[in-house]
Amino acid sequence: MKTVTSEKSQGERIESFNDFFSKQSRTYSTARPNYPDELFDFISSQASSHDVAWDCATGNGQAALSLVNHFKKVIATDASANQIKNAHKCERVEYRITSAEDSGLDDESVDVITVATAVHWLDLTKFYKEVNRVLKDDGIIFVWSYADSKAEKKINDIMMGFAFGLLKDYWPKETKLAVDKYKSLHFPFAEITAPKFESRVMWNLEETVNYLMTWSSVQRYIEATNSNPLDHIMEDLISAWGYKFHKKEISWDLYLKAGRKKKDS
Numbered sequence: 001m002k003t004v005t006s007e008k009s010q011g012e013r014i015e016s017f018n019d020f021f022s023k024q025s026r027t028y029s030t031a032r033p034n035y036p037d038e039l040f041d042f043i044s045s046q047a048s049s050h051d052v053a054w055d056c057a058t059g060n061g062q063a064a065l066s067l068v069n070h071f072k073k074v075i076a077t078d079a080s081a082n083q084i085k086n087a088h089k090c091e092r093v094e095y096r097i098t099s100a101e102d103s104g105l106d107d108e109s110v111d112v113i114t115v116a117t118a119v120h121w122l123d124l125t126k127f128y129k130e131v132n133r134v135l136k137d138d139g140i141i142f143v144w145s146y147a148d149s150k151a152e153k154k155i156n157d158i159m160m161g162f163a164f165g166l167l168k169d170y171w172p173k174e175t176k177l178a179v180d181k182y183k184s185l186h187f188p189f190a191e192i193t194a195p196k197f198e199s200r201v202m203w204n205l206e207e208t209v210n211y212l213m214t215w216s217s218v219q220r221y222i223e224a225t226n227s228n229p230l231d232h233i234m235e236d237l238i239s240a241w242g243y244k245f246h247k248k249e250i251s252w253d254l255y256l257k258a259g260r261k262k263k264d265s
Contacts, residue, residue, distance in 0.1 A: 031207065031210035031211045031213070031214050032059075032060065032062065032117075032211065032214060033146070033199040033200075033201045033211070033250075033252060034062055034066075034199065034201070035062065035063060035066060035116065035144075035197075035199055035254070036197055036198065036199060036200075036254075037066065038195075038197060039066075039144075039197045039254065039256070040063075040066040040067060040069065040070055041070075042194065042195065042197075043067075043070065043112060043114065043140075043142055043258075044070035044071075046140055046192060046258065047070075047071075047111050047112050047140060048111065048136075048138040048139075049111050049136070049138075050070060050071045050072060050111060051071065051072050051073065051111055052071065052072070052073045052074075052075065052109060052110050052111055052112075053067045053070070053071040053073070053074050053075070053110070053111060053112045053113075053114065054074075054075050054076075054077070054103070054105060054110045054112070054113045054114070054134065055067060055074060055075070055076040055077070055113075055114050055115075055116070056077055056100045056103070056113060056114065056115045056118070056122075056127075057077070057078055057079070057100050057115055057116075057118035057119070057121065057122065058076035058077060058078045058083070058084075058087065058095070058116075059078060059080075059083050059087070059116070059117075059118065060083060060086060060087050060088060061076050061087035061088045061090070061093060061095070062088070062116065063114050063116040064076035064087075064088075064090070064093045065088055065090055065093065067112075067114065068090060068092040068093060071111070071112065073092075073094070074092060074093050074094065075093075075094050075096060075105065075110075076093050076094065076095050076096070077095075077096045077097070077098050077099075077100065077103060078095075078097065078098075079097070079098065079099045079100070080097075081097050084096075084097050100115075100122045100123075100127050100130065101122065101123050101126035101127050101129075101130055102126075102130065103130055103134060105134040106134070107133055107134065108133075108134065108135065108136050108137065108139075109134055109136070110134045110135055110136065110139055111135075111136055111139055111140075112139065112140050112141075112142065113131055113134070113135060113139070113140070113141040113142070114141075114142045114143070115141075115142070115143040115144075116143075116144060116145075117144065117145045117146060117178070119143040119145075119177075119182075119185070120145065120174045120175060120176075120177035120178050120182075120185070121174050124186055128186075128188055131261075132261060135261045136261075137261065137263070138260065138261070139260070139261050140192070140258060140259065140260050140261070141189055141258070141259055141261075142256065142257070142258045143182070143185075143187070143256070143257050143258075144182075144197075144254050144255060144256040144257070145177075145178045145181070145182060145254070145255050146199055146252035146253060146254050146255065147178060147179060147181055147252065147253065147255065148252065148253055149250055149251070149252050150250065150251045150252070151248060151249065151250045151251075152240070152248060154240040155208075155237070155240050155241065155248065158233055158236050158237050158240060159212070161233075162212070162229070162232075162233050163215075163217070166221075166229055166232055166233075167215070167217040167218065167221060167229060170217040170218075170220040170221045170224070170229075171216065171217045171220075172216055172217075172220070175216065175217075181255040182255045182257055185257060187257050187259060188262070189259025189260060189261065189262060190259050190260045190261075190262050191257065191258065191259045192258040192259060192260065194256045194257075194258050196253070196254075197253075197254040197256060198251055198252065198253055198254060199251060199252045199254060200249060200250070200251040201249070201250050201251075202247040202248070202249055203247060203248065203250055204244060204245050204246060204247055204248075205237070205238065205241045205244040205245075205246075206244065208237075208241075208248075208250065209230065209234075209237075212230060213230070218230070
């Protein structure tokens with residue numbers, strides 16, 4: 001694995017960005033749900049060639065690790081040095097610290113671009129210009145997010161009340177696109193109809209709490225109030241969970257947009 005951490009040329013490409021995840025990047029690397037294999041089978045099936053995939057805003061590298069099963073080379077980038085430092089290690093993933101809007105990739109060098117649960121954080125005008133520059137003529141971009149967790153009713157009610165009650169004023173404005181399930185996302189590509197996908201995990205109470213701690217709204221609440229919002233729900237969550245080591249299923253619907261580079265781009 002080649003991990004770039006200090007090249008000046010890459011550092012110069014990182015413009016200021018809203019970094020809500022570096023502080024919890026170690027937790028983030030283990031506490032986010034994985035994406036189903038069927039999603040990456042679909043991505044692979046749509047690609048005209050399988051030489052290079054770029055996983056943009058890779059975070060902990062979850063999507064990148066799945067892409068290596070389908071592409072000869074995977075380049076995973078993130079503007080956060082801490083995210084890259086704590087990303088899942090894989091010798092077939094080349095991690096780079098650089099912005100999505102100025103990747104440093106060669107013109108028309110990439111078969112597929114993926115952005116997993118992150119496109120709403122990007123400067124879309126600049127990013128889409130970069131997408132059209134680096135994609136091959138028949139290249140495809142896939143962006144997705146997840147929403148509406150599903151669990152046992154008592155647990156789900158607590159989590160949803162937490163997200164849209166106590167934390168409603170602490171979500172960054174960028175997350176509105178994700179809450180909207182990308183319906184209002186500007187996506188200037190020749191869209192491809194995609195099937196439905198779902199992420200599923202079996203988590204105990206600790207793993208679920210770790211996931212909640214990765215929310216940007218939780219981190220903003222902590223910074224604003226110097227207190228942990230989870231303190232307000234832990235008693236109810238423990239009661240609803242029962243034996244804390246029991247594994248319970250939690251799932252999320254994925255909302256995917258896929259599109260080919262337009263010929264006039």
